[in-house]
Structure formats: structure tokens, C-alpha cells
Amino acid sequence: MAEPVLETKGLTKSFGALRASEDVSIDLRPGEIHAIIGPNGAGKSTLIAQICGALRPDSGDVRFAGADVTALSVRARARRGLARTFQISALAMDHTVLQNVMLGALGARGRPWRFFVPVLSDRGLRETAEAALERVGLSDHAATRTAELSHGQRRQLEVAVALTLRPRAFVMDEPMAGLGAGGSKRLTGFLDGLRTEAPILLVEHDMDAVFALADRISVLVYGKVIATGTVADIRQSDVVREAYLGEGA
Structure with a gap:
């Protein structure tokens, strides 16, 4: 076993x-x-x-x-x-789907969110986020505002965020x-x-x-x-x- x-x-x-x-x-x-x-x-x-x-x-x-x-x-x-998803969504609703996953990847690197804007152009960070979105089937929604997603899609997005941890x-x-x-x-x-x-x-x-x-x-x-x-x-x-x-x- x-x-x-x-x-x-x-x-x-x-x-x-x-x-x-x-x-x-x-x-x-x-x-x-x-x-x-x-x-x-x-x-x-x-x-x-x-x-x-x-x-x-x-x-x-x-x-x-x-x-x-x-x-x-x-x-x-x-x-x-150890990747956790929540009963009540902790996503940033005003951010895009891609930005939410990049926030997760940024946190996984141990870097504070206040430096988020300068790293939006970080190719490695973006590639990590895009790969996670493809894994959960949300690539076509990368530019969508998170608040516009269905409830089920938000659950998938939470998993994408968790995937950036290489769980x-x-x-x-x-x-x-x-x-x-x-x-x-x-x-x-x-x-x-x-x-x-x-x-x-x-x-x-x-x-x-x-x-x-x-x-x-x-x-x-x-x-x-x-x-x-x-x-x-x-x-x-x-x-x-x-x-x-x-x-x-």
C-alpha cells in the first residue's frame, strides 16, 4: 500500500x-x-x-x-x-480570470500582491497561469471578468489557482x-x-x-x-x- x-x-x-x-x-x-x-x-x-x-x-x-x-x-x-479551495469563493471578482490565476501563481512564488501590476508582463508567470487555465478548460475565458463567470466556472477557476502551486x-x-x-x-x-x-x-x-x-x-x-x-x-x-x-x- x-x-x-x-x-x-x-x-x-x-x-x-x-x-x-x-x-x-x-x-x-x-x-x-x-x-x-x-x-x-x-x-x-x-x-x-x-x-x-x-x-x-x-x-x-x-x-x-x-x-x-x-x-x-x-x-x-x-x-x-497543499492546495485548498473554499466553500465560499475567495476570488477577486473585479479581476479577469487570467489575473486571478496570476495572483495565485504570484503567491506561490512568495511575492506580495502589492507588486502585482509590474509583474503582469512576467512571461513565466503568465505561462504558468495560462497552462492552469487550459488544464481546467477556461482558456477561452482568460480575459473575462471573474464576476461574469457562472458559479461552476468559478469553482473551476479556484482549481486553476490551486494548480499554480503544483499541488x-x-x-x-x-x-x-x-x-x-x-x-x-x-x-x-x-x-x-x-x-x-x-x-x-x-x-x-x-x-x-x-x-x-x-x-x-x-x-x-x-x-x-x-x-x-x-x-x-x-x-x-x-x-x-x-x-x-x-x-x-
Whole structure:
């Protein structure tokens, strides 16, 4: 079995009397999509924040690409190739599609955004951004103002920005949020192919997408992982059915 690209061991985080994460141990293996599901308030956002470096655990550790990154910042983890996309878009809506991706590439180089304007003519930066746009199928929209994109196209653009990091893994926080059935289906197909670029840790409420995409699923309830397994394992689990999926699963 291949070594995990991303792994948590015993992550625990409390906010006063609330235990938001309790001894959470999960891993992400090369070439897979590992979905994290759970009801609202299960602790998914807290877990992702600890994995990506926005929140320090009270105990436990995070390992990425063979190294302990628990003490590293969000930016430091990103520079190592941990690419995150957000539930709520963090794109610059008044900038063009190409400019947004160039901003991502600029950040990946560790250069501050206040020097963005002079580097618009940087050929290397532009080529990196254009290659990412081609990868996600948005080359024809390079000059389009980001606010004019559809919701699904913005999700693709976020992935293009993440690709400028040359990611070793993606962490995606509800990429299907706000999409209709058609948009969700298109994005599902896109993400299915993206796993060959880098494995994906996927937090998602759209169960059709989860069941279509996931190689493994971990179920988080009240900060604890109550089950991890294949789609079939999770569908057939009485514990998961009772705690989360319901009788219609």
C-alpha cells in the first residue's frame, strides 16, 4: 500500500467545553478521492482548518508529503503543495480570470500582491497561469471578468489557482455548494479526472457527488470519525445510517 500523501494522527481541538475534533486520524493516499461527510456541526470545518494550518490542534499532528507540518502556517503548507479551495469563493471578482490565476501563481512564488501590476508582463508567470487555465478548460475565458463567470466556472477557476502551486494534494471544502444539478454533474466529471493530478480530500454535502467520486469516505459526527470505508461500506453501515445518512440512503 502506498504511503499517505496527507495524514492526521489524533487531532483534538476544543473550544471551551465543546470538543470540535476528538482524536481524528485520517489519511489521503496517492490517486484517490477521500470524502469527509457529516451533519452540520460535525466539526468538518474545524478539521479542515487544522489540516491546512489555519488552526492549531490542542494535540495530535498533521503530516504532509512525509513531513510533520503541524507547526507550519497556511502559506508554508501551500508552498509545499497543499492546495485548498473554499466553500465560499475567495476570488477577486473585479479581476479577469487570467489575473486571478496570476495572483495565485504570484503567491506561490512568495511575492506580495502589492507588486502585482509590474509583474503582469512576467512571461513565466503568465505561462504558468495560462497552462492552469487550459488544464481546467477556461482558456477561452482568460480575459473575462471573474464576476461574469457562472458559479461552476468559478469553482473551476479556484482549481486553476490551486494548480499554480503544483499541488501534491487538494483539500476541497464543499465545491458543489450553490451548483444546480447540471453544474454539479459537470464538476463531478471534472474532479474525477483531477485525481490523476493530485489526490483530493473532499468535504461535501452533495451525496450523489460523494458516492460518484469517493474511493473512501470518512464520516464525522460530533468531532469523531465514526466510520471509514468504501462507498459500499458506508452505505451498508447501520451506525452511519442511524447517525447521518438516514433510511433513504
